[in-house]
Amino acid sequence: MADDGLDPRRWAALALLCAANFMVILDSQIVLLALPSIERDLGFSGGGAQWVLSAYLLGFGGLMLLGGRTADLVGRRRTFLAGTTLFLVSSLLCGFAWTGGVLVGARVAQGISAALMAPSALSVVTAMFAEGTERNKALAIWSSVGGFGATAALLVGGTLTDALGWPWVFFLNVPVAMVLLALGPVLLSESRGRARAYDPVGALTVTLAVSAAVYGVVRAPETGWTSASTLGALGVAVVAGAVFVRVETRSAAPLVPLQIFRSRRLTGGNLVMLLTAVGAFGTSLAVSQYAQGVLGYSPLEFGLATAVLPVMAVVGSYAAQAMIGRVDVRPVAMTGMAFMAAGCLALGQVSENSGYVTGLLPGLFLFGLGLGSSAVAAAVAALSGATERDSGLASGLNTAAFQLGGALGVAVASTVAVSRAGAVPGFRAAFDTSAGIALAGVAIAGLLLARPRRRRVPEPVGVTMSKEESTCGT
Structure with missing residues (x-):
């Protein structure tokens, strides 16, 4: 340990954990451009290939909170390495899948492994860096890598599918997982x-x-x-959620201590993260379909044309980290969401004849800048009040918000895009919808991410908030 009590390996460890974060987020969307090839080779029918994407989201989102709490209870490094081992095995099984059913099952396992890796990795970051400027910098790096993974997935997936075939979108994980397992201990x-x-x-x-x-x-x-299957599933979610809340209020050792939500910043940060992901995944899907379906871009051309998006996400994340120490998270989150809305509105002006410079570039530039800024501000707000005991849970909540937002973003964008007559009007409507969601994020950030007032009161026992947030009426 260093003289200041912090682990001298923390920056090298951050680089390793960011590599894991990149791969976990990348795998959420990397199969998108490979789906036609997968459908043809494995004989999916009736749109069944879409479950190659959805199965990962189910495993990831469904077990995220349990993965975060498991990290707190049995050990964060142990949970991370166990998840990485499963990630390695399931990625190999995905690449060698001989039927559609095997691939979907392996993708569920891959999602479960991500649910163990992501929150445990983020909780290690939170534990290794002291709250304040250094942790904010670490979270900016973490968030920028995540944003880059979410947007770079389309470039990487298209390139690998074109050059080597769809199994390599999964085999890509194998050497990375082996490095993680070698250097993690x-x-x-x-x-x-x-x-x-x-x-x-x-x-x-x-x-x-x-x-x-x-x-x-x-x-x-x-x-x-409004179909029976959709309403039935959402109804089960509501009933199970209500039972969960009742159970947690009575449990002596709750999985999620509900008093953690007394922190307005934690709640607001997670809501902003969810809306950021809705915009990121929904807009990426609409841009991909518009560029390839209307403008006729190949997967490789599309990836190169949209490279400005992940680059600006990195720029935005570092700008946000620098500004948070000066003006706090609320104005940074509001500005980031406003930039996302502006980018979506600019993309909503595209037509059948739009060129790259006048059509896609301005919107991608603004959207990427806002994406990086809002993701960092949301992560800092959601994690800044977590204690050492509950950092895994707080990380699980934050990562779950991003993944649930991603699933919702894809669903909303797909629904809106096909609801209008003609491809271009549908894509315009999808971009405008994402703009409205981003503007809702501006309002939520303004309401819930205000700087807490300092009061000289004892810190409540057992509440997972910092002293600054021990009173949450602000």
Whole structure:
């Protein structure tokens, strides 16, 4: 340990964990451009290939909170390495899949592994860096890598599919996972929260609630938002969620201590993160379909044309990190969401004859800048009040918000795009819808991310908030 009490390996460990974050986020969308090839080779029918994308979201989103709490209880490094091992095995199985059913099952396992890796990795970052400027910088790096992974997936997936075939979008994970398993025990220190028993009923009900919600959302574009399957799944999610809340209020060792939501910043940060992901995934999908379906871009041409998006996301994340220390998270989050809205409105002006410079470039530039800024501000707000004991849970909540937002964004964009007569009007409507969602994020950030007032009161025992947030009436 360094003289200041911080682990001297923390920056090298951050680089390793960011590599894991990149791969986990990348795998959420990397198969998008490979789906036609997968459908042809494995004989999917009736749109079944879409489940190659949805199965990952189900496993990831459904077990995210359980993965975060598991990291707190059994050890963050141990959970991360276990998830990485499963990620390696499931990626190999995906690449070698001989039937559609095997691939979908392997993608569920891959999503489960991501649900163990992502929150445990983020909780290690939170534990290794002291709250304040250094942690904000670490979270900016983490968020920029995540934003880059979400937007670079289309470039990487298209390029690999064109050059080597669709199995390589999964084989790409294998060498990265091997490096993570080799260096993880060397660079990562074990940490955990205060030992507590599992809450099996809470784990079951929250997993059922989130999985049913994700299932209903990803099925909605295919079956309709008012179909029996969609409404039934969302109804199960509501009932299971209500049971979960009741169980947690009575449990001596709850999976999610509900008092954690007394922090307006934690709640607001997660809501902003969810809306950021809705915009990121929905806009990426609409841009991809417009550029390839209307403008006739190849997957490689599309990836090169949209490279400005991940680059500006990185720029925005570092700008946000620098500004948070000066003006706090609220104005940074509001500005980031406003830039996202402006980018979507600019993209909403495209036509059948739009060129790259006048059509796509301005919107992608503004959207990427806002995406990076809002993601960093949301992460800092959501994690800044977490104690060491509950950093895994807080990380799980934040990552779950991003993944649920991603699933919702894809579903909403798909639904809106096909609801209008003609491809271009549908894409315009999808971009305008994303703009409205981003503007809602501006309002939420303004209401919930205000700087807490300092009061000289004792810190509540057992509440997972910082002293600044021990009173949450602000």
